[in-house]
Amino acid sequence: MDHFLYRDGVLHAEDVPLPQIAQAVGTPFYCYSTATLTRHFKLFDEALEGVDHLVCYAMKANSNQAVLKLIAGLGAGVDVVSGGEYARAKAAGFAGDKIVFSGVGKTREEMRAALEGGIRQFNLESEPEMLALNEVALSLGKIAPVTIRVNPDVDAKTHEKIATGKSENKFGIPIARAKEVYAEAAALKGLDVVGIDVHIGSQLTDLEPFAMAYRKVAELTETLRAEGHNIRRLDLGGGLGIPYERSNEAPPLPVEYGAMVKEVLGHLNCEIEIEPGRLIAGNAGILVSGVIYVKSGEGRDFLILDAAMNDLVRPAMYGAYHDIVPVIEAKAGTEQARYDIVGPVCESGDTFAKQRDMPPVGPGDLVAFRSAGAYGAVMSSEYNTRPLIPEVLVHEDQFAVIRARPTFDEIINRDTIPEWL
Template identity: 80%
Template sequence: MDHFLYRDGSLYAEDVSLAEIAARVGTPFYCYSTATLTRHFTLFDEALSGMDHLVCYAMKANSNQAVLTLMAGLGAGVDVVSGGEYRRAIAAGFTGDKIVFSGVGKTREEMTLALQGGIRQFNVESEPEMERLNAVAQMLGLVAPITVRVNPDVDAKTHAKIATGKKENKFGIPISRAREVYARAAALPGIDVIGIDVHIGSQLTQLEPFEAAYNKVKELTHELRADGHDIRRLDLGGGLGIPYERSNEAPPLPSEYGAMVQRVLGDLDVEVEIEPGRLIAGNAGVLVSEVIYVKSGEEREFLIIDAAMNDLIRPAMYEAHHDIVPVVEAAPGSEKVKYDVVGPVCESGDTFAKQRDLDVLGEGDLIALRSAGAYGAVMASEYNSRPLIPEVLVQGDQFAVIRKRPDYDEMINRDIIPEWL
């Protein structure tokens, strides 16, 4: 469920008309719903009620400071994957004891930053990382709390570019070597082993891969405890998918996911962390764009819009589907046209949809690409010297620009021309 609904034929974000925002902010822009963000976090939190747990928002999905501040205020933890994300989390009000640091390439500088600023745990991805973290912690006179990310070799049944739990992926250590690696970790004076981490991928639409991975983690927990390790926390990652196509069967609900977690792991006497990002932010956002031209080709109609692949790269990178709807509805029973919806960037890959059945549209009409709140603005670029687009947050009948559109001078003046040119 989201809070982008039609009223009297016009698409609203909560109680604000998207057409009104477009008139005041210009297009294209991202729009997020506070009510949807709040609801999706709450659903996850409630799904694990009765179990010691922390829902850590995976901020790589959407790291706008306003979104992060909202999450911190709701009591969420946060999962970060870089020093920049750590700094964003602190600036948004997260305390160190609620920050989990993931990622395969943590640097000395990032380790130092988190150890000095406060950290809930590092999710360690490799033995070289563990050795380096130990050295940095000892140099600072501190101890680094860690989980080790294990790779359970489970097929997440998702897009190859966002699968992370098979043995050919770069993430984690093979679960077959976990006892050996944990033994080494226990011998390092700058390391405090507190648990196990696992994350098998993103946009999973079935519970079976999660359950297979979690059963392997459960078995490993028993083995490591028998070896003398105090396994008191399990980081289960994120990855639960969202319904990008409204016509398709919906992925499992957070309540169904939570029930499975409690059934599989509820008897282990551990604290559980989960790290949803897409499911919290994805359907909480839309990308609003204006039609520039309708171009008739020999074989198809092209809807050329002012948003482009640099604004939302998911269709070009992942062949991802986003439902596309008009901001102003056509009358019931109106004619449909098959359009290729494309942007103005000089790439054939700058295509949002091919042969999509849409209402008849013309120059100046507004459309909304749904489910664009995750991995949209965070992956945007200035390719073709196109400025980053605004982000807008709605709450009830209010809206605010939470990232403005830079002007061209700002964009150009970031470059430095050497004196010798």
């Protein structure tokens, strides 16, 4: 469920009509719903009720400071994957003991900043990283809390570019080597091994791959405890999918995921961490764009928008599907038109949809891309010197610009011309 609904024929974000925002900030723009962000976090938190747990929002999905501050205020933890994200988390009000640091390539500088600023744990992904963190921690006179990410060799049955739990993926250590690596970690005086980390991929639409991975983690937990390790925390990653295509069967609900976690892992009496990003932010945001032209081609019509692949790269990068709907609702019985929906960037890849049926629209009309709150703005760029587009947060009948569109001068003036030119 989200809070983007038609009222009197006009698409609203909560209680705000989208044309009102478009008039104030121009198009294209991202718009996020406070009510949806709040609801989705609470669904996960309630799904694990009765189990010692922390929901750590995966901020790579949407790292705007206003979004982070909202989620921090709900009592969430946060999962970060870079020094910049760590700084964003601190600036948004997350306490150090609620920040989990993931990622395969943490630098010593990032490790040092997190240890000095406070950290819940590092999710380690390799032995070289483990040795580096031990050295940094000892140099600061600190002990770093860590989990070790194991790769369970489970096929998440998702897009190959967002699958992370198969043996050929770059993430974690092979689960077959876990006993050996945990023994190495336990011998390092700068580390405190607190648990196990696993994450098999993103946009999963079936619980069985999760259950397969978690059963392997349960077995490993008991094995490591028998070896003398105090395994008290299980970081299960994120990855639960959202329904991008409304006509398809919906992915499992958080409550169903939570029940599976309790069934597979509840007997271990471990603290459970989960790291949802897409399911919290995805359907909480839309991208609103204006129609520039409708162009007739050879056997097809092109709907040319003012949004482009630099604003929303998922269709070009992953072949991802987004529902695209008119902001002004078509009258009942309106015959559908068929379009290739494209942006103005000079790349054939700047295509959002091919031969998509939707109500007819024309120049100046507004359309909305649903389910664009995750991996939209955070992956955008200024390709073709197209400014990053505004982000807007709605709360009931109010809206605020939470990232402004830069001017061309602001973009150009970031460059520096050498004296010899």
